[in-house]
Amino acid sequence: MKRSVLTRYRVMAYVTAVMLLILCACMVAKYGFDTGADLTFVVSQTHGVLFMIYLVFAFDLGSKAKWPFGKLLWVLVSGTIPLAAFFVERGIRAEVESLISDSPATVNA
Numbered sequence: 001m002k003r004s005v006l007t008r009y010r011v012m013a014y015v016t017a018v019m020l021l022i023l024c025a026c027m028v029a030k031y032g033f034d035t036g037a038d039l040t041f042v043v044s045q046t047h048g049v050l051f052m053i054y055l056v057f058a059f060d061l062g063s064k065a066k067w068p069f070g071k072l073l074w075v076l077v078s079g080t081i082p083l084a085a086f087f088v089e090r091g092i093r094a095e096v097e098s099l100i101s102d103s104p105a106t107v108n109a
Contacts, residue, residue, distance in 0.1 A: 008060075023040075026044075054079050062075060
C-alpha cells in the first residue's frame, strides 16, 4: 500500500473532525442563542461534502488494508461522532504504518 492512501485518509479525518466540531458550535449558537442560522447552513453543507470525501478515502484505505466489515464500519461512523475521528485516526495510523511500502511498483511490459 502506498503512503498517499494513508495520508489522504488522515487529512480528511482531521478536516472532517474539525468541521464537525465547528458544526456543533454553530448548532449551539443557532438553537441555544437563536443566532447564526446562515452560518450553520453553510457549515453543515460544507461538512456534508467533506464527510462524503472522507467516506471514500476511508473506504479506500479499508479495502487496501483488508479490514473486516465491522472495523471498516467503525472507521466510517467515527466521522459522525465529535472527537472520535481524532482517536480513531491515531489508532489507524499506528496500525497501517506497517503495511506501507514506499518502494515503487515494478511495471511488467
